[in-house]
Amino acid sequence: MQNILLVVDTPSYLVVQLQEKLENTSYNVITVNADTDAIHEIKEELCAILIYADEDLISKTYALTYLKDKAVEDELPVFVFGYSEEISAVEDYISKGLIQDHFTRPINVREAVSAIDSYLKKYGNQNKKKVLVVDDSGAMLRNVKGWLEDKYHVILANSGAMAIKYLALNRPDLVLLDYVMPVVDGKQVLEMIRTETDFYDIPVIFLTGRDDQESVMKVMELKVQGYLLKTMPPEQIVKTIDDFFEKQKGLKQM
Numbered sequence: 001m002q003n004i005l006l007v008v009d010t011p012s013y014l015v016v017q018l019q020e021k022l023e024n025t026s027y028n029v030i031t032v033n034a035d036t037d038a039i040h041e042i043k044e045e046l047c048a049i050l051i052y053a054d055e056d057l058i059s060k061t062y063a064l065t066y067l068k069d070k071a072v073e074d075e076l077p078v079f080v081f082g083y084s085e086e087i088s089a090v091e092d093y094i095s096k097g098l099i100q101d102h103f104t105r106p107i108n109v110r111e112a113v114s115a116i117d118s119y120l121k122k123y124g125n126q127n128k129k130k131v132l133v134v135d136d137s138g139a140m141l142r143n144v145k146g147w148l149e150d151k152y153h154v155i156l157a158n159s160g161a162m163a164i165k166y167l168a169l170n171r172p173d174l175v176l177l178d179y180v181m182p183v184v185d186g187k188q189v190l191e192m193i194r195t196e197t198d199f200y201d202i203p204v205i206f207l208t209g210r211d212d213q214e215s216v217m218k219v220m221e222l223k224v225q226g227y228l229l230k231t232m233p234p235e236q237i238v239k240t241i242d243d244f245f246e247k248q249k250g251l252k253q254m
Contacts, residue, residue, distance in 0.1 A: 002120070003044045005076075006031045007067065008052035009060070014107060015052055018081070021113045034063035039070065045155070045170045046076055047124050048116065053082030053090050064093035071098050075149070077123070079116055081107060128153040129245055132172040134163040134189065135207060136181045140230065144176065144207075147234045148241065160184025164192055171199055174244065176228070179208040190224065205244070 004027045008015050019029045030046075032038045034057045049071055051057070051064075058064070071078050077100040080090050087102045100119055103112045133144045134157045141156045148154050155172060157163040161184050163175070175193070179186040186206060194200050206227040225244065228237055 001026060001028045002047040002124075003028045003030055004048050004050060004116075005039075005042060005046050006050045006052065007034050007039070007057070007063075009034050009056040010054050014081075014105075014109065017109045018050075018052075018107075018113070021109050022116075025113055025117050027117075034060045034067075036063055036066045039063070039066060043165065043169050045166075046074065047120055049076050049078045050116075051078065051080045051082075051090060051094075053080055053086035055086070058086055058089040061093060064090060068094045068098065077119065079103070079112075081105070081112070129174065130155060130170075130172040131174045131176060131241070132157060132163065132166060133176045133207075134158075134160065134181075134186070135176075135178040137178075140178070140207075143234070144237070147238050151238075151242070160186070160189040163189055167193065167196075167199055167202075172202065174225075174241070175202060175204045176241075177204050177206050177224075179206045179227075203244070203248075205241075 004022060006015075006019060006022075006029050008031060019031065022029050027047075028044075030042055030044060032042065049067060051067065067078070070076065071094065078094055078098050080087050080094075080099055080102040082090070082102075083105050087104065091099065101115055103115075129152050131148060131152045132155045133141055133148075135141050135144070136158055138158060141158060145154045145156060155166065155170075157166055160181050163177075164184070177186045177189055190204055193202055193204065203225045205225050207230055208227055209230045226240070228240060232240075
């Protein structure tokens with residue numbers, strides 16, 4: 001079941017209807033106030049952000065800016081509900097390019113939920129394979145995301161600890177794991193994955209900057225699905241991941 005974040009400061013009958021209709025359409029609705037701390041505490045993977053705009057919410061410009069950054073970082077579509085002037089106020093902080101649709105009051109809840117559901121089924125990340133990329137280099141994370149995001153739903157973690165937090169709540173289809181990281185290195189993350197019954201079988205491919213025979217042997221002794229050198233051409237890295245999923249697909253069909 002996919003998670004939708006519903007941001008609302010003043011609960012109303014319409015909000016209750018909206019939540020119930022979304023849940024009846026097989027979404028899990030996580031409702032929070034327009035508060036940066038409350039939003040930051042949401043650890044579940046989201047498929048969309050819904051903003052129910054009113055006078056109280058649009059006055060919290062810091063929260064709207066935070067939501068904009070979250071939408072950009074996590075590649076989440078935004079949907080806005082409210083009167084015309086309230087929707088315009090939201091658009092001052094969240095660009096129209098990020099807002100996939102808006103619903104002006106009075107709102108037909110059934111039509112609104114149908115439109116959201118149709119969009120997510122057509123354009124959402126739910127049909128893409130999830131690839132968790134773990135690396136302490138921000139530049140490497142951005143590069144890998146740029147190479148893969150057209151084909152895959154890419155989730156980024158800049159430390160082993162962040163990867164473990166993500167895995168506690170979500171199950172990716174593949175983990176691209178940096179071998180050398182401070183504090184919690186790739187080997188420790190892999191050991192954690194292999195000892196947890198809920199995700200011991202998640203495929204892992206190591207990312208490494210070392211191509212000497214001894215380093216490669218150490219990586220492969222850990223019984224991972226493979227390794228990728230960070231110095232490989234991007235198209236070769238993408239092809240390796242494509243080939244991996246094609247092989248997985250073939251095994252399932254046997």
